[in-house]
Amino acid sequence: MTTPSPDTVLITFTGMDRPGVTSTVFTALAAFGGEVLDIEQIVLRRRLVLGVLVSASRDPKALRAAVERVAADLDMQVAVERGEGDNRARRGGRTHVTVLGMPLRPGPVAAIAGRIADTGANIDRIERMARYPVTAIELHVSGADPDRLRVVLAEEAARQSVDVAVQPATLLRHGMRLIVMDVDSTLVQGEVIEMLAERAGCLDRVAQVTEAAMRGELDFEQSLRERVALLEGLDAGALDEVYDALQLAPGARTMVRTLKRLGYRFAIVSGGFTQVTDRIAADLGIDFTAANELEVVAGRLTGRILGPVVDRAGKAEALRRFAAAAGVTPAATIAIGDGANDLDMLAAAGLGIAFNAKPVVQRAADTAVNVPYLDAIVYLLGISREEIEAADAEAGVTTPAPPL
Numbered sequence: 018m019t020t021p022s023p024d025t026v027l028i029t030f031t032g033m034d035r036p037g038v039t040s041t042v043f044t045a046l047a048a049f050g051g052e053v054l055d056i057e058q059i060v061l062r063r064r065l066v067l068g069v070l071v072s073a074s075r076d077p078k079a080l081r082a083a084v085e086r087v088a089a090d091l092d093m094q095v096a097v098e099r100g101e102g103d104n105r106a107r108r109g110g111r112t113h114v115t116v117l118g119m120p121l122r123p124g125p126v127a128a129i130a131g132r133i134a135d136t137g138a139n140i141d142r143i144e145r146m147a148r149y150p151v152t153a154i155e156l157h158v159s160g161a162d163p164d165r166l167r168v169v170l171a172e173e174a175a176r177q178s179v180d181v182a183v184q185p186a187t188l189l190r191h192g193m194r195l196i197v198m199d200v201d202s203t204l205v206q207g208e209v210i211e212m213l214a215e216r217a218g219c220l221d222r223v224a225q226v227t228e229a230a231m232r233g234e235l236d237f238e239q240s241l242r243e244r245v246a247l248l249e250g251l252d253a254g255a256l257d258e259v260y261d262a263l264q265l266a267p268g269a270r271t272m273v274r275t276l277k278r279l280g281y282r283f284a285i286v287s288g289g290f291t292q293v294t295d296r297i298a299a300d301l302g303i304d305f306t307a308a309n310e311l312e313v314v315a316g317r318l319t320g321r322i323l324g325p326v327v328d329r330a331g332k333a334e335a336l337r338r339f340a341a342a343a344g345v346t347p348a349a350t351i352a353i354g355d356g357a358n359d360l361d362m363l364a365a366a367g368l369g370i371a372f373n374a375k376p377v378v379q380r381a382a383d384t385a386v387n388v389p390y391l392d393a394i395v396y397l398l399g400i401s402r403e404e405i406e407a408a409d410a411e412a413g414v415t416t417p418a419p420p421l
């Protein structure tokens with residue numbers, strides 16, 4: 018014999034928000050005793066929806082009269098619905114779906130919601146994570162196989178030109194994680210080897226090879242050695258000039274500063290050069306680095322690389338090494354990259370993010386982010402712009418706003 022569900026009452030207030038709504042509502046309810054089973058409230062542009070689920074009263078007419086009086090006093094509407102039991106339990110397959118748009122238009126939202134419905138999943142809750150510099154919306158979805166949802170939504174995201182990230186709603190999301198970043202065209206704008214080549218007078222040849230290598234058309238190590246050979250004789254002072262000219266990706270400092278406050282660790286793993294990446298790491302307070310060292314003799318580049326080359330496999334190996342050193346499982350790592358040499362690293366991470374990446378990388382990664390702001394990654398982790406700004410304000414920092 019199953020126990021019958023207790024009678025419950027759902028009371029929903031809607032109207033313009035004002036101070037004291039919740040206390041006024043619950044003061045009236047307190048007179049009836051009983052139990053509060055659930056409360057949800059949202060406010061959009063000052064319009065409030067407050068839903069309260071309570072156990073049924075022995076005097077339902079008096080309860081209804083009391084809440085209607087409260088609604089009239091507050092100049093709000095109220096609906097009172099009798100029913101049975103608690104909310105339906107959320108189904109398994111709980112997933113966070115984050116949608117980034119710049120701007121976000123209704124069509125893509127319709128398409129993404131439609132594909133979620135096609136998979137038989139349900140959107141239980143929607144909230145905004147950011148309005149600036151991108152609009153980021155998080156959907157709490159249940160009843161979905163996250164892997165299938167990821168494939169279906171990645172296709173739709175590409176069609177709609179928005180970014181969509183699908184992540185299982187696990188405890189992992191709340192823990193400290195390790196973020197492993199590629200450098201060239203990810204953490205910094207442009208490719209350092211091309212900036213060096215420009216100073217060595219061989220930009221055209223190097224740029225062509227770099228482009229093909231990042232598309233995955235060449236063996237990375239061989240192509241890197243060929244390109245570095247072209248730099249032979251370049252004054253090592255060019256490395257300082259290039260470092261001084263480097264621009265971080267917009268939002269890079271905001272992302273690192275925010276996540277370091279939460280105890281996150283950071284690594285940079287680069288097919289580029291230690292002479293530049295070590296200085297970036299020191300500047301940003303990065304915990305782990307792996308990159309290639311250019312040989313310098315008598316103040317000039319020799320055109321050779323010292324030691325083994327950090328190639329595609331080496332990047333994934335570095336991710337696993339740094340995860341072990343940070344004391345996190347590979348599932349708790351997030352890798353961010355744009356080139357074909359990042360593919361193994363993105364696959365090895367718990368969450369692989371293709372950041373303004375080559376098509377081959379976008380197709381392979383868990384998630385593609387195509388807005389040019391690295392701090393958009395923070396929204397994928399369930400942290401809102403408001404929380405970032407509040408933490409910055411407390412630390413006396415004005416949250417930098419990338420140019421729109």
Ligand SMILES: [Mg+2]
Binds near residue numbers: 203
């Ligand atoms: Mg890159």
